[in-house]
Amino acid sequence: MKNLILLGMLIFGLVLVQFAQGQTVDDIINKHVEAMGGRQKIITLSSAIMTSTFTAMSTTSPINITITKKHMIGSRIDIDAGGVINYQLITPQNGWIFTPVEGDKEPRPLAEDQVKSLQVQLDLHGPFINHREKGIKIEMAGKDSVDGVLCYKLKVTSPNTNVTVYFINSQSGLVVKTSTKMFQFGKLEDVETMYSDYKQNADGYWFAYTNVGPRGTTHHEKIVTNVAVDLNIFKVK
Numbered sequence: 001m002k003n004l005i006l007l008g009m010l011i012f013g014l015v016l017v018q019f020a021q022g023q024t025v026d027d028i029i030n031k032h033v034e035a036m037g038g039r040q041k042i043i044t045l046s047s048a049i050m051t052s053t054f055t056a057m058s059t060t061s062p063i064n065i066t067i068t069k070k071h072m073i074g075s076r077i078d079i080d081a082g083g084v085i086n087y088q089l090i091t092p093q094n095g096w097i098f099t100p101v102e103g104d105k106e107p108r109p110l111a112e113d114q115v116k117s118l119q120v121q122l123d124l125h126g127p128f129i130n131h132r133e134k135g136i137k138i139e140m141a142g143k144d145s146v147d148g149v150l151c152y153k154l155k156v157t158s159p160n161t162n163v164t165v166y167f168i169n170s171q172s173g174l175v176v177k178t179s180t181k182m183f184q185f186g187k188l189e190d191v192e193t194m195y196s197d198y199k200q201n202a203d204g205y206w207f208a209y210t211n212v213g214p215r216g217t218t219h220h221e222k223i224v225t226n227v228a229v230d231l232n233i234f235k236v237k
Contacts, residue, residue: 025138028152028168029128036126036206037171037199043237045205046071046122054079056216065218071124074234088235090118096236107236115183116160127156127164135159146176148195175208189214201225 033039047070053062064080074091081101089096095110110118120127127136144167151167158164164180176182181194195208201223209220222228 023152023170025140025154028154028173029131029138029175032168033128037200037204039129041204042129044226046226047229048124048205048223048225049227049229050220052162052218052220054216054218057214059216062219067125068229068233069121070229070231070234072122073229073231075118075121076233088118088188089236090115090121091234092119092122095119113190117162119160120162121159127158131156141165145196149176152178 012043015147031191033042037044047143048067048116050065050067052065052067054065055062068074068076068078072125077088079086082100085099086099086101089107090110095115096107097110098104098107107157123134127134131138136159137157139156144151145168146169150170152170154166154168156164156166162180164178166175167177168174169176169178175195177192177194181190181191187205191203191213195210196212197210197219198206198208200206203225205223205225207220207223209223211218
């Protein structure tokens with residue numbers, strides 16, 4: 001009987017190993033894409049305006065943020081710091097930052113490497129849609145547990161050499177964490193972000209409404225999509 005139990009445990013273990021090995025990069029990507037509404041839905045996303053709050057780790061008072069994106073055209077982050085508006089602009093051509101709270105008198109251009117690092121934000125469809133056509137390399141990077149949940153890790157390398165590791169819930173297919181090096185308001189940082197509170201907006205697009213990063217928590221109060229965006233907001237005046 002003891003031998004039968006050991007044999008059963010061995011077979012069960014082999015099944016688990018085969019199951020884990022059977023999860024290819026494409027399998028994981030497909031599950032994630034389906035969890036986010038499916039490819040046909042995702043590729044119809046053309047713009048997004050996020051009305052949000054940001055609460056820094058060292059404070060309890062949130063500040064208001066507006067994030068405006070037009071697919072592959074521009075990304076703008078407006079931060080209202082006590083009535084003083086700061087912003088960051090990214091386009092396919094350049095990037096600018098204006099932080100009067102830090103003494104800026106006029107907008108200043110971001111360095112070329114900073115712009116390249118941030119231009120991935122222009123793709124509203126994300127790296128898992130048509131990644132090969134975009135020149136994005138995606139590799140398995142093992143598995144890990146995030147808050148007790150088994151996650152597959154996918155290493156995503158963009159053409160600009162940005163590398164981000166996505167932690168994808170093995171059950172739901174949703175991204176629960178990312179780890180990357182990126183420029184944030186002029187500084188290169190190791191950025192680890194947690195994603196939660198997934199829900200659909202009025203147009204049926206899925207978003208993580210709460211993101212927790214090293215500087216604090218961003219909560220999207222409202223996300224409107226596929227609305228007209230004045231392209232002039234992506235220009236420095």
